[in-house]
Amino acid sequence: MERILSLQDVRFTYTPDDPDGRHAVDGVSFDMHAGEWIAVVGHNGSGKSTLARLMIGLLFPQEGTVGLFGDTLTEDNLWEKRSQMGMVFQNPDNQFVGATVQDDVAFALENNGIPFEEMTLRVQNALKQVKMDTFLDHEPQHLSGGQKQRVAIAGALALRPRLLILDEATSMLDPQGREEVIRVILDLREKTGLSVISITHDLEEALLADRVVVMNGGRKFAEGTPQEVFLKGEALTELGLDLPFAMRLSALLGEQGIGTEPGTMTERKLVEQLWTLRSNR
Amino acid sequence: MDIALEQVGYTYAAGTPFQKQALHDVNVRIPSGSYTAIIGHTGSGKSTLLQHLNGLLKPTAGIVRIGDTQVTKETKGKQLKPIRRKVGIVFQFPEHQLFEENVLKDIMFGPLNFGVEEEEAKARALRWIERLGLPEGTAEKSPFDLSGGQMRRVAIAGVLAMEPDVLVLDEPTAGLDPAGRKEIMDLFYELHEQRDMTTILVTHSMEDAARYADHMIVMHDGMDVLQGPPGEVFADAERLAEWRLGVPRTVSFQRLYEEGAGLPPGPPALTEEQLAAYLAADLGKGGGAS
Amino acid sequence: MMEKMVFGRYIPGDSFVHRLDPRSKLIFVFIFIAAVFLANNTVSYALLLAFTLLSILASKVRIGFLIGGLKPVMFLIAFTFLLHIFFTKEGDLLFQLGFLKIYEEGLRQGIYISIRFLVLVLMTSLLTLTTSPISITDGLEVLLNPLKKVKFPVHELALMMSISLRFIPTLMDETDKILKAQLARGSDISSGTMKERIQAVVPLLVPLFVSAFKRAEDLAVAMEVRGYRGGEGRTRYRQLKWDWRDTTALLILLAVIVALWFLRG
Structure with a gap:
């Protein structure tokens, strides 16, 4: 499989002149393959x-x-690499550049010199993928947070990126908005096999990923499938993260003397175990 | 201090092509000392309702009673200030209201505006800085040098230092990480318990409403469609769905379990602890329930 | 108060005027402004007024709404009207009350100037009422394009304008929110001495600036990530289309100008 992203022992500090300054990222390495979904979590x-x-x-x-995509990222190939990536940020308002939904989706296309006829097609398609194609002429102030984030995703998709980065794209949304956005991403993954990196502090969201990287104090604290990572249980809670609902409930049941399989992460699996316990009673 | 809305209506931009009716014949009572949660879908009118609770908006129809003060559309601006001392509001993303050169002054801003003496205001500010768990030395720092979570706490301290009788919270934990969220919600609950402070929480989180509130108001399309304790409100998931609202995860899990086990729906489990106890009782274990 | 402002506001619609290309509307209004000064007698002013009314009808904007929104400007018109009445001392004396003397010429000039003022304000309002700000920006960008040859930053200006327009509602919302948050903390902008009032604005302005800077920073990053590197090599998503309506509108204007020319005294 093609390796599309590879971090090697990356260190970064915002205060390079201060020898005692804290590193915001301190020696992090990991690789990502095409088609993967990686969640980077941390408080x-x-x-x-x-x-x-x-x-x-x-x-x-x-x-x-x-x-990125086989080359080391430098000042020289920066724009070429960026044209193959999309990024959606946290604040839905502060990344909406266009006057209307369609203008905003077209923005990256205009920047990359895509001809007009091609642009209209791509804008339509991208908006269809996030189910916002009936909102072409809507202005941002008349959209909900979830809708704006879906437009931002469409803006990234229109460029047909090989990698989509979601930087806490759901953290400012209400539960409904979050659900809309997550549903769209799940749908995209299924239909297009898009590679996604999602930065989040929501472990329920991380559950959907193929692989989870847990960050703490600038370092990589853990890495693995959601199963592997969530088995650390308490250690994650101490980092200020919240375990998935099913795991919290399992722990509470354990205190009541009801044993469930360790590492039960979904509600479905948990309820099935409880039904079995009940019929064996 | 009781708050009551009687036949309250509110219309934005009345008499223009942009006119919009946000509240429609709302009748609501928030009992003194209660922890009331207001829930509703986006656009249901809950933020317009919130702004009536301390006279930021005057109703275009009906009466708002706050303690023994009445607000109607004729009420003069000057008469509203005493109300605002008694009812404090923590708005969504309250850190956006910080402006002073240091944290101490920012927290003192509210108390000083309401005529509290300088010394007393300062004492209160220092007390709340400590109570909110902000690190030592925060008082002298510029609020803009703090982390997002700390800025949020400073802004909350600024409202609490007014020592209001009623505290209104509008999505106070939006954008915080899980640990920060829980700390802040627990703090508000403690204040409610210790000081018997009437607390009004406007939220999208059914879990928070279920866990903390003892009374709930459901808004839909500018109307109050349901009021009652969480145990009643969350008992009928179908009706909530009509208003585009859900039930807490504990309740949806409980219903799933009951359905598979062939049990009739029991009283909704409002917290994870209650749910665990309920399941344990049904499975014949724990708590001596069997 | 802001809600009733008409000037600079856009009301979406589907009338003949709404569907005109922003370029033709801009050219139209500029030429019209110049043409207004051709009028110098009763017939020509009547023609101007009639033409303006016809344009309003063609735009399907409610006249009541236009008049209601023009109230702040009405004061100015009334003021210039009175100035002319009292200070022009030509023609027959029409009316005298103590030292106040009103002459025929004064009345005539007063009415003429008021009409001139009124049609100018109505026509420009009509432009903004029927053209979305972003279309006006597009039209201006294309019309000013030749200036690029003299290194005038046409694209950058147009982008700045469109982003400012896009953020006006966001910042208005923000102002409202911060104002309410400070009111809830007992801040009081509407009473007290001048000094107190000025001091009361600080808690409003500081957070607004902080937030505007934060937004600008976020926006710049978002634009960079989406490949924005200035106007060079960019294509345009918004295409303008000139059709028969635009040609017709300008031909009608031309006819009016010719008529004005012959009717003027």
Whole structure:
């Protein structure tokens, strides 16, 4: 499988002149293959957003390298690499550039000199993929947070990226907005096999990923499939993260003397175990 | 201090092509000392309702009673200030209201505006800085040098230092990480318990409403469609769905379990602890319930 | 108060005027402004007024709404009207009350100037009422394009304008929110001495600036990530289309100008 992203021993500090300054990212390495979905989780200030900025060349590491699509990211190939990536940020308002939905989706296309006829097609298609194609002429102030984030995703998709980075794209949304956005991403993954890196502090969201990287204090605290990572249980809670609902409930049931299989992460699996316990009673 | 809305209506931009009716014949009572949660879909009118609770908006129809003060559309601006001392509001993303050169002054801003003496205001500010768990030395720092979570706490301290009788919270934990969220919600609950402070929580989180509130108001299309304790409100998931609202995860899990086990729906489990106890009782274990 | 402002506001619609290309509307209004000064007698002013009314009808904007929104400007018109009445001392004396003398010429000039003022305000309002700000920006960008040859940053200006327009509602919302948050903390902008009032604005302005800077920073990053590197090599998504309506509108204007020319005294 093609390796599309490769971080090698990346270090970054916002205060390079201060010898005692804290590294926001401190020696992080990991690889990503085409078609993978990786969740980078950690509490606020764990270095996860800095990591996202390093991946797309908004920041350059003081030590280590960031590899994208086979090359090391440099000032020279920055724009070419960026044209193959999309990024959606936290605040739905502050990334809406266009006057209307369609203008905003077209923005990256205009920047990359895509001809007009092609643009209209791509804008339509991208908006269809996020189910916002009936909102072409809507202005941002008349959209909900979830809708704006879906438009931002469409803006990234229109460029047909090989990698989509979501930098806490759901953290400012209400539960409904979050659900809309997650449903769209799940749908995209299934239909297009898009590679996704999602930076989040929501472990329920991380559950959906193929692989989870847990950040703490600028370092990689753990890495593995959601199963492997969530088995650390308590250790994650201590980092200020919240275990998935099913795991919290399992722990509470354990206190009541009801044993469930360790590492039961979904509600479905948990309820099935409880039904079995009940019929064996 | 009771708050009551009687036949309250509110219309934005009345008499223009942009006119919009946000509240429609709302009748609501928030009992003194209660922890009331207001829930509703986006656009249901809950934020317009919130702004009536301390006279930021005057109703275009009906009466708002706050303690023994009445607010109607004729009420003069000057008469509203005493109300605002008694009812404090923590808005969504309250850190956006910080402006002073240091944290101490920012927290003192509210108390000083309401005529609290300088010394007393300072004492209160220092007390709340400590109570909110902000690190030592925060008082002298510029609020803009703090982390997002700390800025949020400073802004909350600024409202609490007014020592209001009623505290209104509008999505106070939006954008915080899980640990920060829980700390802040637990703090508000403690204040409610210790000081018997009437607390009004406007939220999208059914889990928070279920866990903390003892009274709930459901808004839909600018109307109050349901009021009652969480145990009643969350008992009928179908009706909530009509208003585009869900039930807490504990309740949806409980219903799933009951359905598979062939049990009739029991009283909704409002917290994870309650759910675990309920399941344990049904499975014949724990708590001596069997 | 802001809600009733008409000037600079856009009301979506599907009338003949709404569907005109922003370029033709801009050219139209500029030429019209110049043409207004051709009028110098009763017939020509009547023609101007009639033409303006016809344009309003063609735009399907409610006249009541236009008049209601023009109230702040009405004061100015009334003021210039009175100035002319009292200070022009030509023609027959029409009316005298103590030292106040009103002459025929004064009345005539007063009415003429008021009409001139009124049609100018109505026509420009009509432009903004029927053209979305973003279309006006597009039209201006294309019309000013020749200036690029003299290194005038046409694209950058147009982008700045469109982003400012896009953020006006967001910042208005923000102002409202911060104002309410400070009111809830007992801040009071509407009473007290001048000094107190000025001091009361600080808690509003500081957060607004902080937030505007934060937004600008976020926006710049978002634009960079989406490949924005200035106007060079960019294509345009918004295409303007000139059709028969636009040609017709300008031909009608031309006819009016010719008529004005012959009718003027």
